[in-house]
Amino acid sequence: xxxxxxxxxxxxxxxxxxxxxxxxxxxxxxxxxxxxxxxxxxxxxxxxxxxxxxxxxxxxxxxxxxxxxxxxxxxxxxxxxxxxxxxxxxxxxxxxxxxxxxxxxxxxxxxxxxxxxxxxxxxxxxxxxxxxxxxxxxxxxxxxxxxxxxxxxxxxxxxxxxxxxxxxxxxxxxxxxxxxxxxxxxxxxxxxxxxxxxxxxxxxxxxxxxxxxxxxxxxxxxxxxxxxxxxxxxxxxxxxxxxxxxxxxxxxxxxxxxxxxxxxxxxxxxxxxxxxxxxxxxxxxxxxxxxxxxxxxxxxxxxxxxxxxxxxxxxxxxxxxxxxxxxxxxxxxxxxxxxxxxxxxxxxxxxxxxxxxxxxxxxxxxxxxxxxxxxxxxxxxxxxxxxxxxxxxxxxxxxxxxxx
Numbered sequence: 001x002x003x004x005x006x007x008x009x010x011x012x013x014x015x016x017x018x019x020x021x022x023x024x025x026x027x028x029x030x031x032x033x034x035x036x037x038x039x040x041x042x043x044x045x046x047x048x049x050x051x052x053x054x055x056x057x058x059x060x061x062x063x064x065x066x067x068x069x070x071x072x073x074x075x076x077x078x079x080x081x082x083x084x085x086x087x088x089x090x091x092x093x094x095x096x097x098x099x100x101x102x103x104x105x106x107x108x109x110x111x112x113x114x115x116x117x118x119x120x121x122x123x124x125x126x127x128x129x130x131x132x133x134x135x136x137x138x139x140x141x142x143x144x145x146x147x148x149x150x151x152x153x154x155x156x157x158x159x160x161x162x163x164x165x166x167x168x169x170x171x172x173x174x175x176x177x178x179x180x181x182x183x184x185x186x187x188x189x190x191x192x193x194x195x196x197x198x199x200x201x202x203x204x205x206x207x208x209x210x211x212x213x214x215x216x217x218x219x220x221x222x223x224x225x226x227x228x229x230x231x232x233x234x235x236x237x238x239x240x241x242x243x244x245x246x247x248x249x250x251x252x253x254x255x256x257x258x259x260x261x262x263x264x265x266x267x268x269x270x271x272x273x274x275x276x277x278x279x280x281x282x283x284x285x286x287x288x289x290x291x292x293x294x295x296x297x298x299x300x301x302x303x304x305x306x307x308x309x310x311x312x313x314x315x316x317x318x319x320x321x322x323x324x325x326x327x328x329x330x331x332x333x334x335x336x337x338x339x340x341x342x343x344x345x346x347x348x349x350x351x352x353x354x355x356x357x358x359x360x361x362x363x364x365x366x367x368x369x370x371x372x373x374x375x376x377x378x379x380x381x382x383x384x385x386x387x388x389x390x391x392x393x394x395x396x397x398x399x400x401x402x403x404x
Contacts, residue, residue, distance in 0.1 A: 001033045001034070001106050001107070001399070001402060001403075002033070002034040002103065002104065002105045002106045002107070003028055003033055003034065003035050003036075003105060003106065003107055003109065003402075004035075004036050004037075004038060004099075004102060004105040004107070004108045004109070004124075004128070004130070005021055005024070005025055005035070005036070005037045005038070005108075005109050005111070006037075006038045006039075006095065006099075006108055006109065006110040006111065006117060006120065006121050006124070007021050007037070007038075007039050007110070007111040007117075008039065008040050008073070008088070008091050008111070008114060008117060009021070009039065009040070009044055009111075010022065010037055010039040010040075010042075010063070010068065011063060012042055012063075013042050013043075013044045013045075014045075014286050014288065014289065015044065015045070015232065016199065016231070016232075016317075016318035016319070017111060017137065018044075019289060019318070020137075020199060020200075020318065021037070021111065022063075022064075022066075023200065023202055023391045024391065024394070024395055024398070025037060025066050026064070026065075026066065026391075027391045027392060027394075027395040028395055028399075029065065029066065031395065031396075031399070033399075034103065034105075035066060035067070036066075036067045036068075036069065036102045036103060036105070037063075037066060037067070037068045037069065038069045038071075038095055038098045038099055038102060039068060039069070039070055039071075040070060040071060040072070040073035040091045040094075040095075041053040041056075041059075041070050041071070041072060041073055042070075043073055043075035045232075045262050045263070045286075046262075047075040047076055048075065049073075049075055053070065056072070057071060057072045057094065057097065058070070058071045058072070058094075058097050058098055058101070060098075060101070069098030069099075069101060069102055070098065071091065071094040071095055071097055071098045072090065072091075072094045073087060073090050073091040073094065074086055074087050074090035075087060088114040088116050088117070089116060091117070092114070092116045092117055092119060092120050093120075095117070095120050095124075096120065096123075096124070099120070099124045099127070099128070100127070104128060104129075104130075105128050105130045106130055106131065106402075107130055107131040107132075107133060107171075107402055108121050108124055108125050108128065108130050108131070108132055108133065109133045109135055109174070110132070110133070110134055110135060111135045111137060112134060112135065112136055112137065112138070112140065113137070113138050113140045114140070115140045115141070115159065115162060115163060115166070116162070118134055118162075118166040118170075119162075119166070121134065122166065122169050122170075125171075131171040131172075131402075132169065132170050132171050133170065133171060133172050133173070133174055133402070134166060134167065134170040134172075134173050134174070135173075135174040135176075135197055136173060136174065136175050136176065136180050136184070137176045137180075138176075138180075139180060139183055139311070140159070140163070141156055141159040141160060141163065142311065143311055146309055146310070146311045164187065167184065167187060167189055170193075171193075172193050172194070172195060172401060172404075173189060173193060173194050173195075174194075174195055174196070174197035174398075174401075175194060175195070175196055175197065176196075176197060176198055176199060176316065177196075177198065177314050177315060177316045177337055178196065178314065178337055179313065179314015179315070179336065179337050180314060181194050181195075181196055182314070183314070195397075195398075195401045196397075197394065197397075197398055198316060198389065198394060199316055199317075199318035199320075199321055199389070200321060200385075200389045200390060200391045200393075200394040201321035201322050201324075201325045201385055201389055201390065201391070202325075202390075202391055203325050203385065203386050203390045205289075205290075205293060206292070206293055206296065206322045206325035206326045207293070207325065207326060207327075207382075208326060208327035208378070208382060209293055209294070209296070209297040209326065210297060211297050211298050212294040212295075212297045212298055214294070215294050215295065215297070215298045216298050219256070219258065219282055219284075219298075221256050221258075221298060223254075224254055224255065224256040225254055225255050225256070225300045225301075225366075225367045226256050226257075226258060226298055226299050226300050226301075227255070227256070227257045227258070227299070227300065227301045227302075227303050227331060227363065227366075228257075228258040228259075228260065228295060228296075228299040228301075228302055228303065228328075229242070229257075229258070229259045229260070229261070229302075229303040229304075229305065230259075230260040230261055230292065230295060230302070230319060231260075231261050231317075231319045232261055232262070232263045233259065233261050233262060233263035233264075233265050233266040233269060234263040234264055234265055235264065235265055235307070236306060236307055236312070237263075237265070237305050237306060237307070238305050238306055238307035238308070238333070238353060238354050239259070239265065239269055239305055240265075240268075240269065240272060241305075241333070241353075241354040241355065241356045241359060242303060242305050242333060242356075242359060243269060243272050243273060243276060243278065243281070244276070244356035245351075245356040245357070245359035245360040245363060246276075246278055246280065246281060246360070246363070247276040247277075247278060247356075248356065248357070248360035249360050249363050249364060250277075250278070250280065252364070252367065253280075254367065255280060255363065255367055256280050256281075256282070257278075257280055257281045257282070257303075258281075258282050258284060258295075258299070259281065259282070259283045259284065260284045260285075260286065260287060260295060261285075261286050262285065262286050266283065269283070270283055292322060293326060296322065296323060296326035296327075296328050297326070299323070299326075299328050300328070300329075300366075300374075301328065301329055301330070301331045301349075301366050302319065302320075302323035302328045302329070302330050302331065303331050303333070304317050304319055304320055304323075304330055304331070304332050304333070304334065304338070305332075305333040305334065305353070306333065306334040306353055307353060307354060308335070308352075308353035308354040308355075312334060312335070312336065312353075313335050313336025313337065314336055314337050315334070315336065315337065315338060316337055316338050316341070317334075317338065320332075320338065320341075320342075320348075321385050321389050323381075324347055324348075324381035324382065324384060324385045325381075325382060325385045325386070326382075327378040327379070327381060327382050328378070328381070329347055329348050329349065329366075329374070329377035329378060329381055330342055330347065330348035330349070330381070331348065331349050331351065331362060331363070331366055332348050332349070332350050332351070333350075333351045333352070333353050333354075333359055334350075334353045335352070335353055341384075345380055345381070345384040346376070346377065346380045347377055347378075347380040347381030347384055348377070348381070349362050349365060349366055349377075350362070
């Protein structure tokens with residue numbers, strides 16, 4: 001089968017969408033299928049295009065044996081909503097050139113958000129005489145409206161009309177979570193046209209490893225119970241409540257908290273850390289995916305946090321799966337679909353979202369588990385993702401859907 005993947009983001013950028021696209025692409029290629037990626041020049045999260053791409057409109061690359069077509073984008077790291085919108089549309093239009101340059105394809109899988117890229121994918125599917133699969137990782141514009149990012153009623157109305165139109169024009173819709181799948185069905189999409197394409201994990205890269213002494217010594221975490229948050233530090237994560245919870249366990253000198261990543265809320269959280277005098281908290285810059293197994297090796301619990309919004313009850317944060325594959329139980333500060341996954345498979349502890357008192361109590365509870373109780377959580381988590389969320393299984397299911 002010939003597959004084109006269309007996405008605004010791809011490695012060497014770091015982030016969940018980039019990792020997901022790379023892993024799906026590599027697994028498709030390993031299974032003997034032709035794979036080409038159409039994406040923008042690297043620009044996330046700092047909004048800076050690397051020197052090797054500056055002044056160019058298009059470049060064909062090879063990334064770890066994958067054919068990658070990159071085109072120009074107007075980068076906007078922390079600008080206003082309208083600047084980000086300009087960034088989205090710049091690639092929506094520039095992507096047509098690499099699509100023309102790419103080989104013939106049987107199917108075009110387009111990642112959303114941004115929603116507008118679906119326009120490009122639909123037109124490209126007609127140009128290439130290919131099937132159009134719209135992969136919905138986040139419901140947009142609904143998510144932006146709930147988070148208060150988009151407030152213009154006229155724009156919201158137009159975006160909702162575009163959303164509905166793209167759903168109807170897609171051959172099939174891939175949903176990252178059961179909640180998104182149900183949302184699509186509630187929109188009137190036929191059940192046979194919706195399938196699950198969840199986040200997954202490379203179970204060979206992420207495994208149970210001995211503690212990395214270099215990281216322990218660098219952070220001075222010897223003999224401590226370590227809680228790590230790794231990922232985008234944004235508004236949706238609700239990490240202010242986590243820091244307030246940490247301030248309530250300052251009496252526990254055996255606990256340490258590591259925040260790895262970047263995002264628009266990072267500076268505010270560092271300031272809050274100083275205000276709360278949290279000497280047990282370390283903020284660290286983003287690290288390459290290749291470094292994350294070492295980070296998980298020194299981590300006892302992986303913190304996954306979301307704001308208390310109805311929108312997030314259908315979420316499955318991608319950061320859950322590498323942690324579980326590494327034998328690291330989850331401390332989940334959230335509600336909904338992910339709670340069911342963790343509790344049903346006995347591999348995590350759940351706290352109420354944005355409830356700093358409950359989060360602090362669960363932090364203490366985790367720290368006081370017996371070695372036998374901890375080992376049970378660790379083994380359960382590893383077994384769960386190996387059986388259900390390896391990329392080999394996920395891509396196998398994807399190919400069954402595409403072969404219909």
